[in-house]
Amino acid sequence: MNQEAQLIERIAKAVPSLRGARGGAEARRGLRLGIGDDAALLAKGGRGDWVLSCDAFVDGIHFRAKSYPPDSVGYKALARATSDLAAMGAEARFFLLTLGLPTGLRGAWLDRFLRGMRRAARELGMRLAGGDTTRSDKVSISITVIGEIGRELAVRRSGARSGDLIYVSGRLGRAALGLALMAARGPAAGLLAPLLKPHLYPQIRIELGNCLARRCVASAMMDISDGLSTDLARLCRASGVGARLAAERIPCVRIPPAATRALRGKRLNPLRMALHGGEDYELLFTVPRRSLKRLRSVREFRNCTAIGEIVRGGGTTLIDEKGRATPLEPLGWDPFS
Amino acid sequence: MNQEAQLIERIAKAVPSLRGARGGAEARRGLRLGIGDDAALLAKGGRGDWVLSCDAFVDGIHFRAKSYPPDSVGYKALARATSDLAAMGAEARFFLLTLGLPTGLRGAWLDRFLRGMRRAARELGMRLAGGDTTRSDKVSISITVIGEIGRELAVRRSGARSGDLIYVSGRLGRAALGLALMAARGPAAGLLAPLLKPHLYPQIRIELGNCLARRCVASAMMDISDGLSTDLARLCRASGVGARLAAERIPCVRIPPAATRALRGKRLNPLRMALHGGEDYELLFTVPRRSLKRLRSVREFRNCTAIGEIVRGGGTTLIDEKGRATPLEPLGWDPFS
Numbered sequence: 250m251n252q253e254a255q256l257i258e259r260i261a262k263a264v265p266s267l268r269g270a271r272g273g274a275e276a277r278r279g280l281r282l283g284i285g286d287d288a289a290l291l292a293k294g295g296r297g298d299w300v301l302s303c304d305a306f307v308d309g310i311h312f313r314a315k316s317y318p319p320d321s322v323g324y325k326a327l328a329r330a331t332s333d334l335a336a337m338g339a340e341a342r343f344f345l346l347t348l349g350l351p352t353g354l355r356g357a358w359l360d361r362f363l364r365g366m367r368r369a370a371r372e373l374g375m376r377l378a379g380g381d382t383t384r385s386d387k388v389s390i391s392i393t394v395i396g397e398i399g400r401e402l403a404v405r406r407s408g409a410r411s412g413d414l415i416y417v418s419g420r421l422g423r424a425a426l427g428l429a430l431m432a433a434r435g436p437a438a439g440l441l442a443p444l445l446k447p448h449l450y451p452q453i454r455i456e457l458g459n460c461l462a463r464r465c466v467a468s469a470m471m472d473i474s475d476g477l478s479t480d481l482a483r484l485c486r487a488s489g490v491g492a493r494l495a496a497e498r499i500p501c502v503r504i505p506p507a508a509t510r511a512l513r514g515k516r517l518n519p520l521r522m523a524l525h526g527g528e529d530y531e532l533l534f535t536v537p538r539r540s541l542k543r544l545r546s547v548r549e550f551r552n553c554t555a556i557g558e559i560v561r562g563g564g565t566t567l568i569d570e571k572g573r574a575t576p577l578e579p580l581g582w583d584p585f586s
Numbered sequence: 587m588n589q590e591a592q593l594i595e596r597i598a599k600a601v602p603s604l605r606g607a608r609g610g611a612e613a614r615r616g617l618r619l620g621i622g623d624d625a626a627l628l629a630k631g632g633r634g635d636w637v638l639s640c641d642a643f644v645d646g647i648h649f650r651a652k653s654y655p656p657d658s659v660g661y662k663a664l665a666r667a668t669s670d671l672a673a674m675g676a677e678a679r680f681f682l683l684t685l686g687l688p689t690g691l692r693g694a695w696l697d698r699f700l701r702g703m704r705r706a707a708r709e710l711g712m713r714l715a716g717g718d719t720t721r722s723d724k725v726s727i728s729i730t731v732i733g734e735i736g737r738e739l740a741v742r743r744s745g746a747r748s749g750d751l752i753y754v755s756g757r758l759g760r761a762a763l764g765l766a767l768m769a770a771r772g773p774a775a776g777l778l779a780p781l782l783k784p785h786l787y788p789q790i791r792i793e794l795g796n797c798l799a800r801r802c803v804a805s806a807m808m809d810i811s812d813g814l815s816t817d818l819a820r821l822c823r824a825s826g827v828g829a830r831l832a833a834e835r836i837p838c839v840r841i842p843p844a845a846t847r848a849l850r851g852k853r854l855n856p857l858r859m860a861l862h863g864g865e866d867y868e869l870l871f872t873v874p875r876r877s878l879k880r881l882r883s884v885r886e887f888r889n890c891t892a893i894g895e896i897v898r899g900g901g902t903t904l905i906d907e908k909g910r911a912t913p914l915e916p917l918g919w920d921p922f923s
Contacts, residue, residue: 256692256719260683263700265707266714267680279630279734280680280715289682289716291732293616294631303682303730305720310686343604343617345626345640346597347684347728349647355593355922363600370602377603378617379626381728382593383642384921391684391718391728393640395628397616584721585692 250486251479252585257284270405285487286405287336287471288396298403300396302333308387310584314351317431319358320365321449322388327369328453329474330392332530335455336472338404338462339396343378344370346392349385365450373455402462404534406487409469413535413559415492416544418454418552421477422502422519423447425526433512440507451530457549458532466544470534476527476581481565484533492565494557494577499523524567527582535559588816589922594621607742622824623742624673624808625733635740637733639670645724647921654768656695657702658786659725664706665790666811667729669867672792673809675741675799676733680715681707683729686722702787710792739799741871743824746806750872750896752829753881755791755889758814759839759856760784762863770849777844788867794886795869803881807871813864813918818902821870829902831894831914836860861904864919872896 250258261268267275267283275283281298282290288302306326308314314322327344334341346366350359370376375394427448430441454472461467469488473480477499485492501519509517536544544550557568565577587595598605604612604620612620618635619627625639643663645651651659664681671678683703687696707713712731764785767778791809798804806825810817814836822829838856846854873881881887897903902914 253719256687257717259696260685260700260717260719261714263697264683264704264714265712278679279634279636283713283715284717289680291636291680292631294629297616299616299628299636301682301730301732302716303684303718303728305684305686305718305722305726305728307686307720307722307726309723310721342615343626343628345638345730346601347640347642348597349642349644349726350593352922359596360600363597367601375602376620377598377601378620379639380594380597380621381640381642382590382597382921383644384647385642385644385726386646386724389642389644389686389722389726391640391642393638393682393730395638584719585689 251579251583253583256585287333290403293397296400298398298400300334300337300339300398300403301393302330303391303393304330304333306390308389314354314388318449319361323362323365324369324450326390326392327366327375328451329530330394331373331375331455332453332472332474334394334396335453335458335532336470337398338402338458338470339398340459341373341375341394341396341455343395344375344392346377346380348380348382349389351386351388352384354388373453398462404462404467404470406469406471406484409484409488409490409535409559410537411490411559411561413468413537414555415557415559416534416536416553416555417500417531418457418549419529419531420500420502421529421531422522422526424451424528425522426502426504426508429517430508430511441511444508448528451528453530454532460547461534464543464547466536466540466547467534468537470532473529473531473533474527476525477533478524478577479579479581480533482579485563485565491560491562492557493560494565494567496520496567497570498554498556500554525580588916588920590920593922624670627740630734633737635735635737637671637674637676637735637740638730639667640728640730641667641670643727645726651691651725655786656698660699660702661706661787663727663729664703664712665788666867667731668710668712668792669790669809669811671731671733672790672795672869673807674735675739675795675807676735677796678710678712678731678733678792680732681712681729683714683717685717685719686726688723688725689721691725710790735799741799741804741807743806743808743821746821746825746827746872746896747874748827748896748898750805750874751892752894752896753871753873753890753892754837754868755794755886756866756868757837757839758810758866758868759859759863761788761865762859763839763841763845766854767845767848778848781845785865788865790867791869797884798871801880801884803873803877803884804871805874807869810866810868810870811864813862814870815861815914816916816918817870819916822900822902828897828899829894830897831902831904833857833904834907835891835893837891862917
C-alpha cells in the first residue's frame with residue numbers, strides 16, 4: 250500500500266464513511282458504491298446510475314503553470330478527471346469545477362486555460378453544471394465529474410478472478426516520455442511536439458470503457474493513472490487475486506532518436522516507463538476466457554493487448570523473455586513519496 | 587457583479603455549460619438545474635432529486651493552517667460546503683473530499699483536522715463516499731456535497747416576487763467578530779472563546795432550510811456566505827427584483843466589552859459587520875405574505891427575523907432609523923478583490 254493509499258485509509262477510518270458496494274439501507278437511500286473504486290455510484294432512477302468522482306490537479310505537483318501551455322492545463326484537468334468515468338464504463342455527462350487562481354493568471358492565461366478545457370469538454374461530451382472559484386497562491390483545480398451508466402453495468406475493480414486475461418489499451422509509457430521531454434526543455438515544436446501530446450493532452454478511453462461495460466466483457470476495470478505496476482496491484486488487492494505479466498507482451502512506448510537527442514543521451518528504459526510511468530490514462534481490464542469472443546467484437550479491440558493473467562493468491566509477478574519470474578513492485582506515481 | 591461573479595460568468599461562457607433550470611432534452615437526461623444557484627439538481631428517480639455543490643477552502647485565503655485549531659479547519663470545511671445544501675432546502679447525505687496536504691501536516695495536524703471533520707459529519711448526517719488526495723504546498727480542500735430533496739421542492743434563488751417579505755435566520759456579523767478576534771490575537775480561551783465559535787465552527791441551518799422547503803414556505807432562498815449585502819444582491823438579480831431593508835430590523839452581532847478590550851479599543855460597527863461580514867452561513871429567504879401563517883409553524887421560526895421587503899425593479903435600498911433611504915452596495919467578501 251503506497252502512502253496515498255495509507256492516507257485514504259486513515260481518512261476513511263476517521264470520518265463516517267461508506268466503503269465498497271452498498272446493500273440494505275444505504276442502497277435504499279441511493280448510494281450503490283462508496284469509497285475504494287474509481288468512482289462512487291448513486292441511484293438515478295429508471296434503469297441507470299450516476300457515476301461520481303473527483304480529481305485534484307495542482308501547480309507544482311501535477312504541472313507547472315509557468316512552463317506548461319495554459320490550454321494543456323485546462324484540457325488535462327478535465328480529461329484526467331473524466332478518465333475515472335471511463336474506468337467504470339460510464340458515459341460522460343457533467344462536471345463541477347473548483348478553480349483556485351493566483352491574481353496574475355486571470356487574464357490571457359485564463360483565456361487559454363478555458364480554451365483547453367472547452368476542447369476537452371467537447372471531445373468528451375461533458376458540460377459544466379456548477380462549481381466554485383477562489384483566489385489562491387498557485388493554480389489549484391479540483392473537478393467533480395458526473396457520468397451515467399446502466400444499472401449493474403458499472404465495472405468495478407473487485408471482479409477479477411483467477412484465469413481471467415489481463416488487457417491494457419494503447420501503448421504505455423508515452424506520457425512518461427512526454428514528461429521527461431517537458432522536464433528537459435519545456436514545450437517543443439517540430440519533431441518533438443507529437444511526443445509531448447500524451448503528457449499534455451491525454452486521450453481518454455471513454456468509448457472503449459463504455460463499450461466493455463455495455464457488452465459485459467470485463468470482469469474488472471480501472472484506468473492507469475499512477476502506473477501499471479501500482480494500479481494493477483490495486484486491482485488485484487480489490488479483487489483478492491494476484492497477477493502474472495509477460496514483460497515482452499507489454500506494449501511499451503517507442504523512443505525515437507530525436508527524443509534521445511533532446512534528452513542529451515539520457516537513457517530511458519521503455520519497459521520501466523510502461524510499468525511505472527503513470528498518467529497514460531489507458532484502461533486496464535480483465536476478461537474471463539468465456540468472454541473473449543465478445544471482446545473481439547468491441548470496436549477498439551485492435552487497440553488492446555493481453556499482457557498476462559490473473560492468478561490465485563496476491564502480488565504481481567513479471568515474467569521476462571527468458572521465463573524468469575520476479576515480483577513486480579508497485580513503483581508508480583505516489584504524490585506523497 | 588463582483589469579481590468572482592464576473593469570473594464565473596467568463597468560465598460559463600467559455601466552456602460548454604448548463605445554466606439555470608433545465609427543460610427538454612437536458613431534463614430528460616437528468617439535469618434539472620445547472621449553474622447559477624447554490625447547487626445543481628440531478629434526477630434521483632422516484633420522487634426525489636440529488637442536490638450537488640462544491641466548495642473550496644484554502645490556507646491563506648479562508649483560514650491559516652499555522653494559527654487555526656486544526657479541528658476547526660476540518661469542521662468548517664465540511665460545514666460551509668453543506669450550507670449550500672441547506673440553502674436549497676435539501677437533506678445532507680454524502681460528500682467527496684479532495685484534500686491537498688503539505689508534507690509537514692500529515693501527522694498530528696491531520697488527526698485533529700479529521701476529528702473536526704468527523705464531528706461536522708456526525709452533526710450534519712454526512713458520510714464520505716469518495717475523494718482524492720494529493721501533496722500540495724498549502725492545505726487546500728475542495729468538498730463536493732450531495733444532498734437529497736423531494737421533486738420540485740428545492741428552493742431556488744430566482745423565485746422572489748415583489749411584496750414578499752425578506753427573512754434571515756440567526757444573528758449576522760458573529761463570524762466577522764470571530765474573525766476580527768482571531769486576526770487580533772489568535773485562538774483565545776476564557777471569555778473570548780465562545781465569540782470565536784461562529785467563525786471557527788459555524789452552525790449550518792440544514793433543518794430550517796429543509797423545513798422551509800418541505801412546507802413550501804419560501805419563494806427564494808440562499809445561504810449568507812459572502813455577506814448579506816452581496817448575497818441579497820445575488821438573490822435579487824436571480825429573481826429580477828429589488829429589495830428594501832430596514833436597518834433597525836437587522837439582527838446584528840452584539841459586541842461585549844471583553845471583545846472591545848481584546849481588539850484594543852478598535853471600533854467595530856455591528857451593522858456593517860452584519861451587512862458585509864460574510865461567513866455567517868445563516869439562511870436568507872423570502873416569504874410571500876400568503877405563506878406567513880405556514881412560516882409561523884416552522885420550528886425554528888423564532889430564530890428568524892423579517893428584515894425587509896422585495897420590491898419591483900433592481901437594487902437594494904437600506905432604510906435607516908430616521909426613514910432615510912440609501913443604496914446598499916454589495917461590499918461583502920470577494921476572494922478576488
